[in-house]
Amino acid sequence: MKKFIVWFSLVFGFAFIATVGQPTQQVEASEKTYTIATDVTFPPFVYANSNNKYVGIDMELIKAVAKKEGFKVEIKPIGFNAAIQAVQSGQVDGMIAGMSITTERKKTFDFSNPYYSSGIVMAVKKGSKVTSLKQLKGKTVAIKTGTSGADYANSIKKKYGFKTVTFDDSDSVYDDVKTGNAVACFDDSAVLQYGVKTGLGLKIVTKPTDTGNYGFAVRKGHNQVLLNKFNKGLKALKKDGTYAKIIEKYTGKKAVSAQKKSSENSSDSYTMLALLKQNKSAFISGIEETLWLTIVGILFATIFGILIGLLGVVPSKIAQGLSTTIIYIFRGLPLIVLALFIYNGIPSLTGTKVPAFVAGIITLTLNEGAYIGAFVKGGIEAVDSGQMEAARSLGLPFSKSMRKVVLPQGIKIMIPSFVNQFIITLKDTSILSVIGILELTQTGKIIIARNLQGFRIWAIVAVIYLLMITVLTLLSKWIERRIKN
Amino acid sequence: MSEYKVNVTNLKKNYGANHVLKGIDFKVANNEVVVLIGPSGSGKSTLLRCLNKLEEPTSGSIVIDGQDISLSSTNIDKARENIGMVFQHFNLFNNMTVGENIMLAPIELGKSSKDEAKKQAKDLLETVGLSEKFDAMPSSLSGGQKQRVAIARALAMNPDVMLFDEPTSALDPEMVGDVLEVMKDLAKKGMTMVVVTHEMGFAKEVADRVVFMADGRVMEEGKPDQVFDHPQNERTKAFLDKVINV
Numbered sequence: 001m002k003k004f005i006v007w008f009s010l011v012f013g014f015a016f017i018a019t020v021g022q023p024t025q026q027v028e029a030s031e032k033t034y035t036i037a038t039d040v041t042f043p044p045f046v047y048a049n050s051n052n053k054y055v056g057i058d059m060e061l062i063k064a065v066a067k068k069e070g071f072k073v074e075i076k077p078i079g080f081n082a083a084i085q086a087v088q089s090g091q092v093d094g095m096i097a098g099m100s101i102t103t104e105r106k107k108t109f110d111f112s113n114p115y116y117s118s119g120i121v122m123a124v125k126k127g128s129k130v131t132s133l134k135q136l137k138g139k140t141v142a143i144k145t146g147t148s149g150a151d152y153a154n155s156i157k158k159k160y161g162f163k164t165v166t167f168d169d170s171d172s173v174y175d176d177v178k179t180g181n182a183v184a185c186f187d188d189s190a191v192l193q194y195g196v197k198t199g200l201g202l203k204i205v206t207k208p209t210d211t212g213n214y215g216f217a218v219r220k221g222h223n224q225v226l227l228n229k230f231n232k233g234l235k236a237l238k239k240d241g242t243y244a245k246i247i248e249k250y251t252g253k254k255a256v257s258a259q260k261k262s263s264e265n266s267s268d269s270y271t272m273l274a275l276l277k278q279n280k281s282a283f284i285s286g287i288e289e290t291l292w293l294t295i296v297g298i299l300f301a302t303i304f305g306i307l308i309g310l311l312g313v314v315p316s317k318i319a320q321g322l323s324t325t326i327i328y329i330f331r332g333l334p335l336i337v338l339a340l341f342i343y344n345g346i347p348s349l350t351g352t353k354v355p356a357f358v359a360g361i362i363t364l365t366l367n368e369g370a371y372i373g374a375f376v377k378g379g380i381e382a383v384d385s386g387q388m389e390a391a392r393s394l395g396l397p398f399s400k401s402m403r404k405v406v407l408p409q410g411i412k413i414m415i416p417s418f419v420n421q422f423i424i425t426l427k428d429t430s431i432l433s434v435i436g437i438l439e440l441t442q443t444g445k446i447i448i449a450r451n452l453q454g455f456r457i458w459a460i461v462a463v464i465y466l467l468m469i470t471v472l473t474l475l476s477k478w479i480e481r482r483i484k485n
Numbered sequence: 486m487s488e489y490k491v492n493v494t495n496l497k498k499n500y501g502a503n504h505v506l507k508g509i510d511f512k513v514a515n516n517e518v519v520v521l522i523g524p525s526g527s528g529k530s531t532l533l534r535c536l537n538k539l540e541e542p543t544s545g546s547i548v549i550d551g552q553d554i555s556l557s558s559t560n561i562d563k564a565r566e567n568i569g570m571v572f573q574h575f576n577l578f579n580n581m582t583v584g585e586n587i588m589l590a591p592i593e594l595g596k597s598s599k600d601e602a603k604k605q606a607k608d609l610l611e612t613v614g615l616s617e618k619f620d621a622m623p624s625s626l627s628g629g630q631k632q633r634v635a636i637a638r639a640l641a642m643n644p645d646v647m648l649f650d651e652p653t654s655a656l657d658p659e660m661v662g663d664v665l666e667v668m669k670d671l672a673k674k675g676m677t678m679v680v681v682t683h684e685m686g687f688a689k690e691v692a693d694r695v696v697f698m699a700d701g702r703v704m705e706e707g708k709p710d711q712v713f714d715h716p717q718n719e720r721t722k723a724f725l726d727k728v729i730n731v
Binding site for chain 1: 537539562563564565566568569570572574576577578579580581589590593594635638639642
């Protein structure tokens with residue numbers, strides 16, 4: 001029993017160092033790098049180009065400012081809502097994502113001077129008969145979480161009697177309107193105008209509201225140095241003409257028509273195979289990330305789970321209580337809540353950043369580990385108690401009896417559950433897209449944000465998942481046969 | 486050293502409000518074979534299981550080979566090495582062959598090398614008449630064969646005392662003889678044995694002393710003839726009447 005505790009702390013210490021130790025070094029190694037969060041897709045301000053590089057007005061602006069002011073930026077395209085939370089929790093230093101400066105937001109953010117002016121407009125499907133707010137009565141309107149378009153819609157929805165449906169990214173909003181689930185959407189005029197021009201399939205039916213200045217944001221009272229640098233840099237860029245060049249590059253006639261042309265041309269080549277080819281590198285890195293998460297996650301979850309399971313069968317009330325409590329908590333928490341809590345919740349309390357990958361691994365370890373712990377405990381308990389008694393009666397200590405007699409029999413009982421849990425872990429990595437990890441699901445989202453081929457891309461992503469799960473299953477079955485013989 | 490191999494004084498065992506043993510005094514001399522009989526629920530199995538602390542006694546002392554195993558300061562694993570136990574349901578390790586079952590404890594506890602353990606296991610299997618089963622898995626054996634392997638496994642640690650907890654109760658009638666034969670041989674060789682059984686024939690033939698228990702107390706004890714032919718206690722008489730075909 002003492003050995004178990006030593007083991008337990010050893011493995012945990014190792015796991016802790018392995019996961020937390022590494023990234024800290026990386027952070028320290030680079031000097032004066034600010035982490036800036038942004039949206040997944042918000043063209044023309046931020047979107048991935050056909051090489052999956054993030055471009056747009058916001059991206060060029062922040063990079064130009066950084067160059068001017070002599071600092072480095074690391075861009076994290078994690079989605080608008082996630083970006084807001086990441087800034088609030090201190091996970092990132094600032095955000096630039098076509099974010100409107102509002103009095104509500106000023107309570108929790110400090111904004112730079114406005115770098116772009118835009119207002120909110122309403123867009124409907126091409127050919128729709130809806131042209132005014134009054135026609136929205138009893139209808140559904142699509143909005144994006146946390147945006148000023150959403151705030152505007154919510155502020156007038158009582159007056160005009162419509163319902164809202166909320167999405168995390170712009171494409172889902174537009175898709176919802178195009179499929180007819182929602183009759184209209186509200187978004188910033190610059191964004192919708194750009195979208196309409198480049199063949200989004202929507203039309204704008206209202207005039208822009210007069211609100212809507214975009215600003216770069218930091219957490220209130222924090223990162224004032226960065227904020228000042230941005231203001232200073234922006235001023236300089238406006239003065240030397242760089243600012244105007246950037247705006248022209250993305251909203252000028254030339255840019256829009258080029259984008260439109262490319263999307264029209266390539267729409268013919270949107271076969272599955274062509275899409276796979278175009279996005280090969282993105283898919284591969286997405287698959288790699290998913291596999292990494294799965295392998296490392298399974299490894300730690302298995303170690304953690306076995307320890308928790310063993311703790312549950314040690315003849316000590318305290319150990320058993322601890323095991324039961326851990327299983328109860330982490331099996332009871334939805335994975336998505338746990339991931340957000342670890343990634344956004346803990347840093348806002350302690351002030352230390354947790355890298356997304358590490359947060360993801362901790363999430364998987366705790367959640368999948370709790371399930372593994374439960375069936376490890378169950379598997380051991382399913383072994384006839386006479387086996388343990390016989391071993392003990394020969395003078396074998398508890399740990400030896402467990403290792404030589406009970407565990408080998410228990411493991412056979414557990415194997416199918418292990419295989420099952422590994423498959424679930426692979427699938428669960430997709431949930432970690434909420435904390436901005438660029439795994440397969442998030443990769444899919446981003447590709448769709450660019451080419452709007454939702455059906456085909458999701459089909460490809462689904463098939464890739466199935467392939468990976470098939471491989472994992474075959475591998476598990478092979479190991480299962482090896483162990484059983 | 487105590488003059489007794491086993492010396493139990495005022496042993497009590499409660500499961501909550503249920504008093505299973507109500508103050509047992511129980512002694513076993515060196516080389517003695519003691520058979521515990523009594524109706525089910527009388528506490529005889531519990532008493533036996535207290536002797537190697539598979540059951541934690543509530544109070545009282547249990548001295549085996551001069552060592553009080555009821556004390557928490559006693560290394561119970563060490564003490565158990567000298568106390569062999571045979572179970573009603575054999576409890577052979579299902580994940581090991583017959584040979585591995587027998588060799589596990591001697592090797593793991595550093596009592597003998599692998600070669601020594603193997604030789605010893607083969608010798609033991611021969612004494613219980615199963616030399617050809619060294620590589621067999623327990624699941625391929627009959628009940629009687631399993632129990633004989635279990636006895637061999639317990640003997641592999643060279644214990645001073647052997648405890649038998651209803652060793653023939655789970656066997657088909659035709660298997661009982663073989664197991665009892667092995668136990669008789671063991672008794673003849675001078676092994677100190679405590680046997681819980683319903684085999685009255687065995688008790689009569691092999692036991693040096695018979696102890697009759699009921700309601701968590703020792704009701705009567707003595708030589709087999711004395712207890713079986715001239716029982717003094719009413720409970721003993723009633724019990725023996727029921728198992729008349731002795």
